[in-house]
Amino acid sequence: MDERTLRVYLFHQPSKKVQYALSILAIAVVIGIGMLLHDWIGYQVVALMLLLAVSMLAIFLDIVPVLIAALLSAVLWNFLFIPPRFTFAVGSAEDRLLLLMYFVIALINAVLTYKIKQVQKEVRRKEAKANAVKFYNTLFNSLSHELRTPITTIIGATDNLISLEKKLSPQDQRTLINEISIAGLRLNQQVENLLNMSRLESGFLRVKRDWCDIKEIIYKTIHVLESVLLKYKVAVFIPEHFPLFKIDFGLMEHVLYNLINNAAIHTPENSAITIEAACEDNVLVITVADDGPGFPAAEIHKVFDKFYRLQGARPGGTGLGLSIARGFVEAHGGSLTLENLPVHGAKFSIRLPAETSSSSNLKNE
Amino acid sequence: MSSPTILIIDDESQIRKMLSITLHANDYKVLEAPTGKEALPLIASHPPDLILLDLGLPDINGHEVLKHLREWYTNPVIILSVLSDETDIIKALDNGANDYLVKPFRTGELLARIRSALRLSQTDDNIPTGEFNDLTIDFSTRGQADGNRI
Numbered sequence: 001m002d003e004r005t006l007r008v009y010l011f012h013q014p015s016k017k018v019q020y021a022l023s024i025l026a027i028a029v030v031i032g033i034g035m036l037l038h039d040w041i042g043y044q045v046v047a048l049m050l051l052l053a054v055s056m057l058a059i060f061l062d063i064v065p066v067l068i069a070a071l072l073s074a075v076l077w078n079f080l081f082i083p084p085r086f087t088f089a090v091g092s093a094e095d096r097l098l099l100l101m102y103f104v105i106a107l108i109n110a111v112l113t114y115k116i117k118q119v120q121k122e123v124r125r126k127e128a129k130a131n132a133v134k135f136y137n138t139l140f141n142s143l144s145h146e147l148r149t150p151i152t153t154i155i156g157a158t159d160n161l162i163s164l165e166k167k168l169s170p171q172d173q174r175t176l177i178n179e180i181s182i183a184g185l186r187l188n189q190q191v192e193n194l195l196n197m198s199r200l201e202s203g204f205l206r207v208k209r210d211w212c213d214i215k216e217i218i219y220k221t222i223h224v225l226e227s228v229l230l231k232y233k234v235a236v237f238i239p240e241h242f243p244l245f246k247i248d249f250g251l252m253e254h255v256l257y258n259l260i261n262n263a264a265i266h267t268p269e270n271s272a273i274t275i276e277a278a279c280e281d282n283v284l285v286i287t288v289a290d291d292g293p294g295f296p297a298a299e300i301h302k303v304f305d306k307f308y309r310l311q312g313a314r315p316g317g318t319g320l321g322l323s324i325a326r327g328f329v330e331a332h333g334g335s336l337t338l339e340n341l342p343v344h345g346a347k348f349s350i351r352l353p354a355e356t357s358s359s360s361n362l363k364n365e
Numbered sequence: 366m367s368s369p370t371i372l373i374i375d376d377e378s379q380i381r382k383m384l385s386i387t388l389h390a391n392d393y394k395v396l397e398a399p400t401g402k403e404a405l406p407l408i409a410s411h412p413p414d415l416i417l418l419d420l421g422l423p424d425i426n427g428h429e430v431l432k433h434l435r436e437w438y439t440n441p442v443i444i445l446s447v448l449s450d451e452t453d454i455i456k457a458l459d460n461g462a463n464d465y466l467v468k469p470f471r472t473g474e475l476l477a478r479i480r481s482a483l484r485l486s487q488t489d490d491n492i493p494t495g496e497f498n499d500l501t502i503d504f505s506t507r508g509q510a511d512g513n514r515i
Contacts, residue, residue, distance in 0.1 A: 141448075145421055148447040149377050152469035156383040159472035160390065167390040176386060179379055 019061045023069035026053050031076050043081035047102050050077055054106045058113035066113070070106035074099065139307050142319065146190050150183035157183075193320040196254070197306070200327040207251060207331050211244045211357065214277050214284065221256040222275075228261060231269040237276040244357035245284050251328045252352075255336070258321040259288040259348050266310070267292025267345075284334075284354050289347040294340040303338060369414035369483055370394040374404045374430065375445070376423050380468075384417065387472055393479075401425030408438060415483055420446040420457065428460055435461035441482035445470065 014022070030053045034046035050073040058066045079088055082095050090096045157176040160168065168176070199205045215238050222234060256275075263273045267290045278285045295303060295310070302308045304326045309319040329336040334352035341347055371393045373384050378399070385395045396413055398404035401422050408416070416434070420427030431442060441463040446453065449467045457465050463482050466475060 145447050148468050149380060152447075153377075153379040153383050155469045156380075156387060156472050156475075160383070160387050163473070164387070164390045168386065172386045172390070175382060179382055183379060 014061075016062075016065075019065040020068065023057050023061060023065040024072065026057055027069050027073045027076065029053075030073070031080065034081065038081070043077070043083075044098065046081050047077055047098065051102065051106060051109070055109050055113075058110045063110060063114040066110040067107070070103065070110055074103045074106065077102065135307075142307065142309070143190075147187065150186045150190075153183040154180050154187075193324060196324045196328075197320055200324065200331070205327075205331050207248045209246045209248055209354075212247050212249045212252070213244055214238065214242060214286070217249060217253050217256060218275055218277065218286075221253055221260060224257065225260055225264070228264050229273070232264055232267070233270065233272040235272065235274045237274070239278065242277060243279060245279075245352070246355040247284070247332060247352060248328075251331065255325045255328050255350065256286070256288070258325040259350075262321055263288055263290040263292070263346075263348075266290075279356060279358075282353060282356055284350070284352040284356075286350040286352075287347055289341065289345060291341075291345040294344055294346045295338065297340075300338065300340065304336070368392045368394055370396060370411070371479070372396040372398065372404065372408065372413035372416045374398045374401070374416065374422070374427075375419040376400060376421070377419075380419070380445075387476070391476055401427070401430040404430065405433060408434065412438065412440070414440055414486070415479060416440070416442045417479075418442055418444050418462070420444060420448055420453065428456060431457065431460045431462060439486075441486050443478060443482060445475075 027050065030046075030049050034041075034043075034049060038046070054066065054070050054073060057069050075088075078090065078099055079086065082099065083091050090099060157180045161173065161176055165173075218236055218238070222229060222236070260273065260275070263271075267273070272291045274287075274289045276287045276289070299310055303310070304322050305319075306323045307319040308323075326336045329350055329352065332352050332354070334350060334354075337349050337351075339347055339349075371388050373381050373388075373395065374397075375381050375384070376399050381397050381399070385397060388395045396407060396411060398407050402424050416438075418427055418430060422430065425433075427444070427446070431444075434442065442461065443464040443466060444457045444462045445466050445468055446457075447468045448454075454465045463485075464478050466478060
């Protein structure tokens with residue numbers, strides 16, 4: 001048993017019903033063993049065995065089932081073992097004292113263990129809170145940077161255009177207008193990302209499947225990203241007579257947008273970006289590969305995490321794009337994976353199980 | 366007097382472009398640097414009359430750049446940052462910034478603050494050095510150069 005499963009075993013508490021059943025069962029088993037061995041061991045030893053059982057239960061269970069186990073074991077011990085046996089009467093003063101001490105020790109055991117658990121819970125709660133605060137501070141800083149930078153550009157550029165119009169060369173005016181447009185698109189993309197994230201998180205994302213031409217989705221996405229991709233070598237490979245797939249056009253367009261945009265952001269200019277589509281047994285496979293530097297091994301498993309950004313990443317981006325892409329693919333029942341390529345570069349693979357036109361009555365005309 | 370040179374240190378090319386057009390249109394000469402690493406040698410080789418510094422730089426934190434700068438650079442530094450926390454503002458001013466503007470800012474205000482900072486530093490330059498016998502006091506650098514000894 002490795003450490004993780006041990007922790008789960010120790011700290012993941014079973015449901016209430018299971019807890020009550022466990023405590024009663026444990027006491028019954030110990031009582032049964034006591035009955036069997038009664039001829040060889042004294043009834044005091046049975047009390048110690050019961051005490052051991054209650055202590056063990058206190059480690060795993062909530063306080064109420066443990067208290068019930070303590071009470072039940074005291075009553076049964078009295079009834080079945082303390083002479084005169086099979087009565088609730090207690091013969092000697094010594095035994096009365098023993099019974100009382102047994103009950104008190106069992107109670108103390110239960111309560112102390114409960115208190116330790118409470119303290120542990122509090123520590124864990126505080127840790128979780130500290131992590132959440134740290135997470136939201138990072139998030140808030142990156143968000144405020146991502147939203148305020150384009151706003152600063154828009155306000156600065158419009159202030160210029162309004163008050164300095166005569167001093168600005170036509171070329172400068174065009175540059176400013178162009179910057180306003182870029183800033184607007186950037187703001188829009190950030191807002192879109194945030195809205196999509198909340199759609200995913202709220203669980204209200206609905207996949208509207210319809211027959212889609214994969215070629216159309218890919219080329220439309222590339223067209224939208226035209227200004228970004230001008231400085232890159234983009235190649236698309238789609239087999240001839242590629243079937244139609246029943247998927248959500250809008251969501252998949254967004255996934256491809258985020259993947260291709262991501263490839264462009266994280267590779268130097270003139271890098272090759274290769275988009276390939278294939279159909280393997282009714283599973284649509286789309287890969288987006290680049291020949292850039294690839295992902296650092298230490299961080300590759302974190303890139304799909306919400307708000308995660310690579311160490312020393314270029315400015316721009318909130319770390320939402322890839323986690324949204326994965327969320328949308330998973331909403332389709334598919335998977336999105338990332339691997340570094342052997343020499344250099346990285347490859348994202350989308351695998352979507354979907355109805356295809358070749359497997360249904362619909363024909364691709 | 367020739368037009369003052371202003372260095373923009375900001376990792377966002379959008380902000381640099383916008384500021385550079387604004388400053389050019391107002392007859393300032395403009396230098397640009399996207400990172401702290403590129404800025405520091407540039408300041409050493411072409412000391413600008415004023416620096417506009419962003420705090421959120423990708424390589425060296427803006428506060429660190431400011432501290433390095435202040436070891437030898439005496440002209441005004443104005444911080445332009447999205448950080449609007451009082452603690453950030455106090456830290457920057459204590460580290461030697463002359464002024465602090467939170468992004469987004471209005472262009473008119475930025476230009477006024479640049480004029481104000483330059484006016485102050487130029488007045489500083491215009492303060493004649495005080496000479497008493499063979500002791501020269503340079504008020505702008507608050508240093509002294511003496512002919513022989515104090």
